Amino acid sequence: MGEYKKSLKAIEHKKPKVARFMKHNVPKDRKNGLGNAVCRRCGKKGMGVISKYGLNYCRRCFREQAKTLGFKKYS
Ligand SMILES: [Zn+2]
Known part of the structure; x- marks a missing residue:
């Protein structure tokens, strides 16, 4: 709110x-900018929402989902 x-x-x-x-x-x-970025898993708004590659996950959900999405850690 x-x-x-x-x-x-x-x-x-x-x-x-x-x-x-x-x-x-x-x-x-x-219409655009950080205020409109929403995580599709938990609904978090604003900073920390990754919209690159059409992900639309927040950084926390991305960490949890990355493996199932096919991302791989190289280091
Ligand atoms: Zn999230």
Whole structure:
């Protein structure tokens, strides 16, 4: 959950304040970038999600799944 929702709850009964908050403080819906990267196994968002080769696993799930995916450690 986004942190901004907490602040929004504190002012939810003050309509003009909510309108101003929605205009200036709510984060944008983004089409690309880290915020949209989601792990398909555990649902983790953002940093540490590997999208290279269409993997879409987070680093933790990748470590656990790498062998079954056919990755091999050389060192
Ligand atoms: Zn994961």
